[in-house]
Amino acid sequence: MTLTxxxxxxxxxxxxxxLAALPLGLRPLRVAxxxxxxxxxxxxxxVQFAGSxxxxxxxxxxxxxxxxxxxxxxxxxxxxxxxVSGNALVGISAADYxxxxxxxxxxxxxxxxxxxKNPFAIASLPANxxxxxxxxxxxxxxxxxxxxxVLQALCSLNDVDIDAIEIVPTQYSAQxxxxxxxxxxxxxxxDLPVAMAIQGIEARTMLMADHGYALHSQTYIATEDSLAxxxxxxxxxxxxxVRGWDAYRADTDAAVALTLAMFPDAGLDQPTQKLQAERQxxxxxxxxxxxxxxGSWTDEAVAANIETLALLGRDVMPDLWDRSILDEVHxx
Amino acid sequence: xxGIASHTVRPGHAGLTAALGLLILLLIWETGAxxxxxxxxxxxxxxxxxxxxxxxxxxxxALTQTLTNAAMGFAAGNLAAIALAGVALVWPGAQRxxxxxxxxxxxxxxxxxxxxxxxxxxxxxxxQIWLAALAVYYTTLxxxxxxxxxxxxxxxxxxxxxxxGRGAELIYVRARAALPYLFAGLQIATPAAFLGAMVGEFTxxxxxxxxxxxxxxxAMDVPxxxxxxxxxxxxxxxxxxxxxxxxxxxxxxxxxxxxxxPPARSAHxxxxxxxxxxxxxxxxxxxxxxxxxSRFFAKRPGDVFDALFLAPDAAxxxxxxxxxxxxxIIYVVPGYLAGLALGAGLAVLLILAPALAAVAMPVAVxxxxxxxxxxxxxxxxxLGRGALGTTTLVAIMVFFPSFVAxxxxxxxxxxxxxxxxxxYAAGPxxxxxxxxxxxxxxxxxxxxxxxxxxxxxxxxxIEWLATGRGIGSLMALSASLSDYDMLWASVVxxxxxxxxxxxxxxxxxxxxxRVFAAEQAVT
Numbered sequence: 001m002t003l004t005x006x007x008x009x010x011x012x013x014x015x016x017x018x019l020a021a022l023p024l025g026l027r028p029l030r031v032a033x034x035x036x037x038x039x040x041x042x043x044x045x046x047v048q049f050a051g052s053x054x055x056x057x058x059x060x061x062x063x064x065x066x067x068x069x070x071x072x073x074x075x076x077x078x079x080x081x082x083x084v085s086g087n088a089l090v091g092i093s094a095a096d097y098x099x100x101x102x103x104x105x106x107x108x109x110x111x112x113x114x115x116x117k118n119p120f121a122i123a124s125l126p127a128n129x130x131x132x133x134x135x136x137x138x139x140x141x142x143x144x145x146x147x148x149x150v151l152q153a154l155c156s157l158n159d160v161d162i163d164a165i166e167i168v169p170t171q172y173s174a175q176x177x178x179x180x181x182x183x184x185x186x187x188x189x190x191d192l193p194v195a196m197a198i199q200g201i202e203a204r205t206m207l208m209a210d211h212g213y214a215l216h217s218q219t220y221i222a223t224e225d226s227l228a229x230x231x232x233x234x235x236x237x238x239x240x241x242v243r244g245w246d247a248y249r250a251d252t253d254a255a256v257a258l259t260l261a262m263f264p265d266a267g268l269d270q271p272t273q274k275l276q277a278e279r280q281x282x283x284x285x286x287x288x289x290x291x292x293x294x295g296s297w298t299d300e301a302v303a304a305n306i307e308t309l310a311l312l313g314r315d316v317m318p319d320l321w322d323r324s325i326l327d328e329v330h331x332x
Numbered sequence: 333x334x335g336i337a338s339h340t341v342r343p344g345h346a347g348l349t350a351a352l353g354l355l356i357l358l359l360i361w362e363t364g365a366x367x368x369x370x371x372x373x374x375x376x377x378x379x380x381x382x383x384x385x386x387x388x389x390x391x392x393x394a395l396t397q398t399l400t401n402a403a404m405g406f407a408a409g410n411l412a413a414i415a416l417a418g419v420a421l422v423w424p425g426a427q428r429x430x431x432x433x434x435x436x437x438x439x440x441x442x443x444x445x446x447x448x449x450x451x452x453x454x455x456x457x458x459x460q461i462w463l464a465a466l467a468v469y470y471t472t473l474x475x476x477x478x479x480x481x482x483x484x485x486x487x488x489x490x491x492x493x494x495x496x497g498r499g500a501e502l503i504y505v506r507a508r509a510a511l512p513y514l515f516a517g518l519q520i521a522t523p524a525a526f527l528g529a530m531v532g533e534f535t536x537x538x539x540x541x542x543x544x545x546x547x548x549x550x551a552m553d554v555p556x557x558x559x560x561x562x563x564x565x566x567x568x569x570x571x572x573x574x575x576x577x578x579x580x581x582x583x584x585x586x587x588x589x590x591x592x593x594p595p596a597r598s599a600h601x602x603x604x605x606x607x608x609x610x611x612x613x614x615x616x617x618x619x620x621x622x623x624x625x626s627r628f629f630a631k632r633p634g635d636v637f638d639a640l641f642l643a644p645d646a647a648x649x650x651x652x653x654x655x656x657x658x659x660x661i662i663y664v665v666p667g668y669l670a671g672l673a674l675g676a677g678l679a680v681l682l683i684l685a686p687a688l689a690a691v692a693m694p695v696a697v698x699x700x701x702x703x704x705x706x707x708x709x710x711x712x713x714x715l716g717r718g719a720l721g722t723t724t725l726v727a728i729m730v731f732f733p734s735f736v737a738x739x740x741x742x743x744x745x746x747x748x749x750x751x752x753x754x755x756y757a758a759g760p761x762x763x764x765x766x767x768x769x770x771x772x773x774x775x776x777x778x779x780x781x782x783x784x785x786x787x788x789x790x791x792x793x794i795e796w797l798a799t800g801r802g803i804g805s806l807m808a809l810s811a812s813l814s815d816y817d818m819l820w821a822s823v824v825x826x827x828x829x830x831x832x833x834x835x836x837x838x839x840x841x842x843x844x845x846r847v848f849a850a851e852q853a854v855t
Contacts, residue, residue, distance in 0.1 A: 080628070173549055
């Protein structure tokens with residue numbers, strides 16, 4: 001991360017936010033009366049959503065006339081129902097879940113992509129590593145059976161015979177790997193391997209995104225109805241997100257400190273949050289986001305996503321992604 | 333001599349046995365944890381204490397939150413049970429319908445109800461309180477209804493001879509007769525309410541012990557996970573003991589002899605079942621319509637019918653569902669029977685050897701109050717993911733209501749008959765066989781009935797956590813893929829399975845109780 005790129009991004013962020021504020025300024029009512037909206041997060045509070053915390057803390061939303069409350073997710077808190085019901089204006093989902101919901105009739109669009117690279121990884125121990133997909137053959141993998149299509153997709157992309165892998169249904173925890181009940185885990189790069197590292201065991205991780213598994217994650221979804229009728233709120237919300245995440249990248253330690261301060265009852269600890277904060281940076285930021293701003297994506301990325309989704313059994317059109325909100329945020 | 337010695341344990345002696353027993357238990361736990369330290373599944377009591385000392389502020393705040401929600405749910409659920417029982421008694425014609433609907437509501441899996449409650453009640457404590465209440469009302473209602481009938485007919489005749497009506501009968505006779513059973517229900521409810529509140533937090537609560545459990549399991553912070561489990565267990569044990577103490581203070585009279593004529597068999601079984609079905613469908617549709625829930629995730633009966641019979645892929649949907657259902661049934665029956673046997677067996681054991689109670693009771697309450705996500709990895713490690721491990725997990729989740737109900741039932745042995753056995757210096761075994769077990773039967777069957785939905789829900793949780801097969805896994809998958817047609821079809825399947833198993837148990841119960849406790853037979 002060079003100083004010039006940092007400055008450029010910062011300029012762009014402030015510039016973008018300034019432009020975003022301009023059309024809002026033309027509607028004094030909007031600014032005077034604070035609109036309250038909910039943002040439905042996909043999991044428990046942690047540095048995973050620190051960009052949003054920064055936006056809230058520093059008043060990025062308040063300045064735009066928006067009062068955002070962050071709704072925590074959980075093991076039994078799917079994101080789609082509150083967004084469909086209008087309880088949440090925006091939800092944090094992933095392209096595969098969104099595609100599934102759209103197939104079931106939910107009128108969703110992806111309006112921003114926080115994780116350009118999918119965080120799914122295969123974690124193993126250095127003594128018995130999975131470095132490339134072919135290493136999976138003959139290994140026992142611990143995962144939720146629900147994720148079998150994900151493994152299947154990885155296998156298809158890399159000519160690996162899935163029948164040569166023994167799938168062990170496990171809880172989402174690194175414990176089966178540590179106890180040698182399995183040889184590897186299907187998990188996120190940013191959670192179970194981090195937990196292992198904190199326990200003093202450095203796991204080997206193979207990021208699936210590096211082996212053809214192109215799937216946007218931590219995507220911002222909104223309904224078509226909101227896109228048509230609540231554009232100003234959406235633009236204000238996403239503008240705050242963009243500024244918040246740019247500030248996050250500029251100083252992840254400050255983001256960690258803020259997360260710990262905002263959620264003292266969440267049982268978070270600093271070393272875990274710091275490591276997680278560092279590890280998610282390469283998933284969220286790239287040359288592309290340096291050029292086009294946080295949350296953006298290319299047509300090629302959409303095409304690659306559609307291919308991966310097809311492997312997961314989902315037929316998706318490119319118009320599932322809607323750039324218009326981010327374009328307004330960035331003043332394009 | 334032995335007979336007398338065994339049922340008059342001196343208090344000092346019992347206290348010593350209890351202390352010794354708990355000490356041994358702690359030692360086993362500590363040694364076991366040290367032996368397993370490489371597998372990251374069990375923390376030793378010493379580690380738990382250290383963690384609690386270092387994190388007492390965090391723990392206290394989480395406990396306050398969860399305990400408050402659990403207490404509110406406990407109060408609401410039990411009051412609802414008492415109200416329902418009252419209605420059922422004053423208006424006997426409605427009893428079967430009320431019971432049927434109560435059973436169906438109790439069968440609703442969390443994975444379907446959680447998100448709906450969250451959407452309806454918004455952020456805050458609503459879903460946690462509701463889920464705690466839903467976790468307790470049924471296990472109070474069933475014993476309470478048994479208790480309300482457990483009155484000698486002569487007492488009722490007395491009330492009638494004074495020309496008093498059903499209201500007086502309810503207050504002066506039935507309510508008093510029902511008290512022991514109500515206390516059994518309340519004791520069963522204590523750990524369930526706490527667990528319900530914790531699991532309710534999985535729907536996106538901001539704070540509490542369930543949130544922390546989720547967090548620490550992922551972080552593999554084993555001492556923290558077991559500290560949470562220990563606190564959950566300790567709170568439940570204390571609440572359980574408090575209700576037990578209250579029951580002892582209130583229930584001074586020896587249980588009476590209950591004699592009644594076997595009633596004629598009801599001819600309205602089919603009609604009532606049909607009425608329950610129609611009402612359930614109306615309620616389902618009406619509530620969702622009335623609350624304006626989105627059709628995307630709140631599927632109406634018509635949507636499920638479409639998905640199962642009219643849609644182009646209906647045949648495939650039915651196949652998937654049936655497959656999952658069969659896999660579930662394979663595990664649920666042995667798990668249910670094992671849990672029932674474990675509960676009744678433990679209750680009998682405690683009557684024969686009361687000194688064991690000081691150790692067995694806390695363990696039993698702890699097993700019920702600790703979230704299965706904490707204990708499942710331990711059992712999976714010991715017994716594997718196959719039939720044995722699954723059956724054991726289900727038995728652990730199910731045995732508690734049957735244990736408590738049977739224990740209360742065994743204590744309902746009529747005082748006068750026990751006096752007769754005393755005068756013949758009869759031993760504890762012959763008392764057990766000739767007096768206690770017959771007196772226990774109504775409570776046992778109440779337990780058998782309430783364990784049916786509990787066992788099915790338990791299997792679905794285990795399937796989701798450990799085996800990854802069956803209807804529990806299907807429901808979790810459907811929810812994550814927004815396949816709410818499949819989710820609600822699964823809910824219907826689970827409900828039907830519960831109702832059928834329930835009916836089978838009830839049939840057996842009628843046959844047995846006509847002989848042993850005719851007052852219980854529902855006309």
